[in-house]
Amino acid sequence: MLTGVRVFRSDIIVPVFVVSGVGVRREVASMPGVFQMSVDVACDYLSDKAVAGFKSFIAFGVVDRALKDEIGSNAVDPENDVCRLLMEAKRRKIAMCAMTDLCMCEYTSHGHCGPVDESGDVANDRTVELLVRQALNHAKAGADVIAPSGMMDGAVGALRTALDHAGFANVAILAYAVKYASAFYGPFRDAADCAPGTGDRKGYQMDYARDARDAREAVLEAKLDIEQGADMVMVKPAMAYLDVIARVRAMSEVPVVAYQVSGEYAMIEAAARNGWIDRDRILMESLVAIKRAGADLIISYFADVIEKLVD
Numbered sequence: 001m002l003t004g005v006r007v008f009r010s011d012i013i014v015p016v017f018v019v020s021g022v023g024v025r026r027e028v029a030s031m032p033g034v035f036q037m038s039v040d041v042a043c044d045y046l047s048d049k050a051v052a053g054f055k056s057f058i059a060f061g062v063v064d065r066a067l068k069d070e071i072g073s074n075a076v077d078p079e080n081d082v083c084r085l086l087m088e089a090k091r092r093k094i095a096m097c098a099m100t101d102l103c104m105c106e107y108t109s110h111g112h113c114g115p116v117d118e119s120g121d122v123a124n125d126r127t128v129e130l131l132v133r134q135a136l137n138h139a140k141a142g143a144d145v146i147a148p149s150g151m152m153d154g155a156v157g158a159l160r161t162a163l164d165h166a167g168f169a170n171v172a173i174l175a176y177a178v179k180y181a182s183a184f185y186g187p188f189r190d191a192a193d194c195a196p197g198t199g200d201r202k203g204y205q206m207d208y209a210r211d212a213r214d215a216r217e218a219v220l221e222a223k224l225d226i227e228q229g230a231d232m233v234m235v236k237p238a239m240a241y242l243d244v245i246a247r248v249r250a251m252s253e254v255p256v257v258a259y260q261v262s263g264e265y266a267m268i269e270a271a272a273r274n275g276w277i278d279r280d281r282i283l284m285e286s287l288v289a290i291k292r293a294g295a296d297l298i299i300s301y302f303a304d305v306i307e308k309l310v311d
Helices: 039-052 081-091 125-143 155-165 183-192 217-229 239-251 262-273 279-293 305-310
Strands: 014-019 026-027 031-038 056-060 097-101 145-147 173-180 232-236 257-262 297-300
Touching: 014 081, 014 305, 031 039, 031 081, 031 257, 031 262, 039 056, 039 081, 039 173, 039 232, 039 305, 056 081, 081 097, 081 125, 097 125, 125 145, 125 155, 145 155, 155 173, 173 183, 173 217, 173 239, 183 262, 217 239, 239 257, 239 279, 262 279, 279 297, 279 305
Parallel strands: 014 031, 014 056, 014 297, 056 097, 097 145, 145 173, 173 232, 232 257, 257 297
Antiparallel strands: 026 031
16 A cells, blocks of 8 residues: 555556567577567567556667678668568557667677778768668668667757658657676677677767766766757666666656666576575565666566556
């Protein structure tokens, strides 16, 4: 009766990894219980989640290595797997908000979040141009929310302008505004096959040790994205950054999303499968902590488990 923080199915954004083919449902080795799915299987899965009361999903493309190149050309193909998923979800009238991860790392042969210049750095402006093309394809295919995740400077403003000019003013932007260069992403890179071939992503993602105790860099990043037109802002990862979620929540006038990332999932799931923890209790405690810190919505790979635990 006096519970102050509640988690509902409608709070959860369901991730889906979409691959080419038909009838594909392939488990991710480092994320047991999470699967790469072809469009037909993914739509069946999302239809079930919609009936169960989940309100949104976010799609990640998983590209065959033969289709990857230096600039991530498949990302801007209007008939790639993410676009096909969006069109099929709309055709089936799946009653979920369709979100798409907007980045190049799943599509580039080197695994970085955009084309790399002569110095070895990601070319920010060239990447933004490609993200705009990718976003317009997603919007045309039926995306309701575009979620740029590469932390490229000026991306949100460029996307907002391009979407508006193309007649997609109602397509929202969820900015990965506060995204740390984190070791917690390891299993995701297995799921999406997007680990950097060389170097790391500290040049364009945030250094977790550099920010001040009051998270001023995180607050600045979120503020800049909001000023450029972000409709929602994200903090990623969640568990180790509850203080950052709280700081961003305190300054933000738009909804705040937190990403319970692959490493968080893998640690809880592995410990539970070894009998070391009670998975369901740990999961609920974690989700409540994320909401208590200020998140309005949570991306979580535990949708199947959450469905059994909450309304």
